[in-house]
Amino acid sequence: MNEIIKLSAADLAAKLRDGSVTSTQAVQAHLDRIAAVDGGDRGVHAFLHLNAEEALAVAAEVDAIRAAGGPEAEALHPLAGVPIAIKDLIVTKGQPTTAGSKFLEGWMSPYDATVIEKIRAAKLPMLGKTNLDEFAMGSSTEHSAYGDTRNPWDLDRIPGGSGGGSAAAVAAFEAPLALGTDTGGSIRQPGAVTGTVGVKPTYGGVSRYGAIAMASSLDQIGPVTRTVRDSALLHELIGGHDPKDSTSIDQPVAELAAAAEQGATGDLTGVRIGVIRELQGEGYDAGVQARFDESLQLLRSAGAEIVEVSCPNFEYALNAYYLIMPSEVSSNLAKFDGVRYGNRVLPAEGPMTIERVMGATRAAGFGDEVKRRIILGTYALSAGYYDAYYGSAQKVRTLIQRDFEAAFAQADVLVSPTSPVVAFPLGSKLDDPLAMYLNDVATIPANLAGIPGITVPGGLSENLPVGIQFLAPAHEDARLYRAGAALEKLLEDQWGGPLINQAPELAESSKEGVA
Ligand code: GLN
Numbered sequence: 136m137n138e139i140i141k142l143s144a145a146d147l148a149a150k151l152r153d154g155s156v157t158s159t160q161a162v163q164a165h166l167d168r169i170a171a172v173d174g175g176d177r178g179v180h181a182f183l184h185l186n187a188e189e190a191l192a193v194a195a196e197v198d199a200i201r202a203a204g205g206p207e208a209e210a211l212h213p214l215a216g217v218p219i220a221i222k223d224l225i226v227t228k229g230q231p232t233t234a235g236s237k238f239l240e241g242w243m244s245p246y247d248a249t250v251i252e253k254i255r256a257a258k259l260p261m262l263g264k265t266n267l268d269e270f271a272m273g274s275s276t277e278h279s280a281y282g283d284t285r286n287p288w289d290l291d292r293i294p295g296g297s298g299g300g301s302a303a304a305v306a307a308f309e310a311p312l313a314l315g316t317d318t319g320g321s322i323r324q325p326g327a328v329t330g331t332v333g334v335k336p337t338y339g340g341v342s343r344y345g346a347i348a349m350a351s352s353l354d355q356i357g358p359v360t361r362t363v364r365d366s367a368l369l370h371e372l373i374g375g376h377d378p379k380d381s382t383s384i385d386q387p388v389a390e391l392a393a394a395a396e397q398g399a400t401g402d403l404t405g406v407r408i409g410v411i412r413e414l415q416g417e418g419y420d421a422g423v424q425a426r427f428d429e430s431l432q433l434l435r436s437a438g439a440e441i442v443e444v445s446c447p448n449f450e451y452a453l454n455a456y457y458l459i460m461p462s463e464v465s466s467n468l469a470k471f472d473g474v475r476y477g478n479r480v481l482p483a484e485g486p487m488t489i490e491r492v493m494g495a496t497r498a499a500g501f502g503d504e505v506k507r508r509i510i511l512g513t514y515a516l517s518a519g520y521y522d523a524y525y526g527s528a529q530k531v532r533t534l535i536q537r538d539f540e541a542a543f544a545q546a547d548v549l550v551s552p553t554s555p556v557v558a559f560p561l562g563s564k565l566d567d568p569l570a571m572y573l574n575d576v577a578t579i580p581a582n583l584a585g586i587p588g589i590t591v592p593g594g595l596s597e598n599l600p601v602g603i604q605f606l607a608p609a610h611e612d613a614r615l616y617r618a619g620a621a622l623e624k625l626l627e628d629q630w631g632g633p634l635i636n637q638a639p640e641l642a643e644s645s646k647e648g649v650a
Contacts, residue, residue, distance in 0.1 A: 158216030212257035248345020265300030295325030320578030327602020338585035342377030398620030404438035409546025422596025465512030553602030
């Protein structure tokens with residue numbers, strides 16, 4: 136394996152700056168890696184679209200600026216020239232955006248998402264668009280209309296979802312950085328099951344402009360990386376106020392990389408860490424619980440004060456989420472009707488009324504999981520049921536926010552396992568939506584409350600990664616980076632390096648099958 140692809144984004148950026156590696160070499164190394172492991176019957180299949188030509192052009196531009204030196208080279212963003220992969224829910228000019236759906240097959244966005252504008256301005260070459268569950272609905276990426284993504288740790292297992300493509304790309308060294316979106320856990324749960332780092336920022340901390348909306352009051356774009364520091368650097372790049380997003384917070388991004396550096400000393404003296412009683416024990420794999428308990432010991436040894444907190448209303452979080460989220464989904468996806476958006480499908484016979492054309496279009500364009508949620512949401516919002524379902528769920532949402540407020544009165548950050556289980560075999564939960572939904576039991580409360588969360592690798596159970604989640608109060612994302620970097624450092628001391636280096640090397644031949 137080419138050593139360049141093993142580097143963290145921060146280390147690669149340093150080599151680009153000191154001239155020992157060029158951006159062209161870095162992009163080419165990742166494209167070679169993608170060619171070697173992403174395709175074929177047993178390839179990772181993290182990517183839906185590759186953007187090689189443009190990525191190489193951006194790399195060449197960065198290399199030329201660096202070679203010329205002077206003020207323009209000085210002014211380059213610290214991550215300039217470091218390649219990145221983009222979840223295909225985020226719209227990009229010049230590259231297709233499918234949202235993992237047949238509905239948008241072949242669609243080219245006429246504009247860039249705000250995060251993409253920032254990435255272009257900072258000159259990060261975009262390698263391509265990554266696979267996801269259709270319109271980001273799922274926990275395994277198996278609901279993509281474009282085939283499964285495989286978990287690089289075990290190719291017969293799921294990479295998590297909905298952002299399985301971004302997490303798998305980063306875990307398989309196909310990209311050092313990626314963007315994801317998290318509505319109920321779609322950055323953090325894939326991070327947990329692929330042994331990578333993922334962050335859901337505070338709601339409003341990163342512009343949602345140009346992220347195809349799933350559930351607008353829950354959605355948030357965030358970083359997907361192999362190290363905590365890399366997430367901090369990417370978060371600083373994509374964060375900040377955006378007048379195009381009415382929910383965007385009008386304040387500067389905090390010093391996140393500095394917080395990660397502080398954490399990397401491994402010293403958490405004076406930090407109070409609250410263990411959420413309700414997010415452990417029953418329903419959590421024994422191996423997940425064991426790694427979680429060991430992580431608590433490490434955090435304690437780093438000087439943190441470990442306290443137990445109780446969030447009694449978390450019991451209802453999943454139920455509330457599966458009313459609020461589908462309600463918003465049913466509204467947000469109404470525009471996909473073959474008239475305003477999406478590929479039109481005509482009814483096979485009968486009159487061509489607009490209702491019948493829209494009906495045929497939506498019947499053919501959406502997959503089963505998306506339809507299930509639209510039906511659920513439409514029902515929950517219908518007159519006569521609105522108060523009983525949507526109204527009650529909103530009340531539960533308030534109770535969950537109050538649980539967090541009480542918990543944060545006792546602790547600076549909260550901690551839990553990110554996912555109750557490790558990566559499960561492909562196909563094993565596809566026919567059981569409730570079993571699938573349970574994967575997000577620990578991640579959903581943060582979305583309902585609008586607070587930030589990070590997942591960091593916490594060791595292995597049966598050779599599969601376990602994720603540890605930290606949560607912080609709204610606007611206190613920096614605390615996540617400090618705590619996350621501390622745990623990362625303590626575990627690396629134990630393992631003798633990053634956990635991801637323990638992942639079985641993917642054979643570099645997609646044709647013969649990777650095993
Ligand atoms: N897995 C969750 C769901 O299916 C979360 C999705 C997401 O965060 N986009 O709704």
